C-alpha cells in the first residue's frame with residue numbers, strides 16, 4: 001500500500017470511529033467525516049438529525065462550518081465513512097480557491113495541498129474553571145466568547161455576523177459562527193454550528209447557550225435554531241447579548257412553546 005493510501009485508511013478508520021457520535025435517532029444512519037488540515041490536524045463532523053428532518057446537518061457541512069468558524073481554511077482532504085451525496089459535493093463549491101478532486105466516492109482531496117500524516121484532533125474546546133459553572137462570571141465569559149466568535153463569521157451573503165458559545169455539563173465551552181453559502185438553504189446559523197460541533201467532538205449536554213448579534217443588539221435565535229436547540233439542548237438556558245445591559249435569559253423550551261417533538265418518529 002502506498003503512502004497516500006495508508007493515510008487515507010487512517011482517516012477512514014477515524015471517520016468510522018467518530019460516526020458513532022452521530023445523533024441519528026430517526027434513521028440510525030451513523031455518518032462521519034474527517035477533514036485533514038495541512039498541518040496534520042483532523043476535524044470531525046457527524047450527522048445531526050432533527051425531528052423536522054429538513055434541518056438535519058450533514059457530516060460534511062458540520063465539519064466545514066466548524067473549520068470556517070475558526071478561520072481555518074488550510075484543508076487537505078475529507079474522508080467519509082459513507083459516499084458523499086450530490087448535495088454535499090455541491091456544497092464544496094463554497095470553498096472557492098480549492099481544486100477538489102473526488103478520488104473515490106467517499107474521498108475528496110485538494111490538488112496541490114500538503115497531504116501530511118494525520119496527527120491529533122484540532123482542539124476546539126476550552127475548559128471552564130471548576131466550580132465557576134452557573135455563576136455570573138461564566139455568563140460574562142460566555143457572552144464575550146460569543147461576541148468574539150461573531151468576528152469569525154463567514155458572511156459573504158448578509159454581512160450579518162452572529163456568534164455563539166455553548167457550555168456543557170462536562171465543563172467545556174465550544175463556539176460557532178454563521179457560515180454562509182451562495183445556496184441559502186445550506187447556510188448554517190451560529191447556534192446550530194456550535195451545537196453540531198459539540199456533538200462532533202462528543203461533548204456532553206449543553207447547559208448554557210450564549211448568542212451575540214453585534215449588528216442587532218438583543219437579537220434572538222431564528223425559528224430553525226429554536227427547533228434544533230429545543231431538541232439537542234432541552235435543559236439549556238439561552239443567553240442573548242444585550243450589549244451593556246445584562247444578557248436576556250430564556251429556557252430553551254420557552255423559546256418554542258408547543259414545539260414539535262419527534263419522539264414518535266424515533267427508531268433508536
Ligand code: THU
Nearest residue numbers: 158160162178189190220221222
Ligand atoms: N443567523 C444566525 O446565525 N443565527 C440566528 O439565530 C439568526 C440568523 C444568521 C444566518 C445568516 O447567516 C444571517 O444570520 C442572516 O440571517
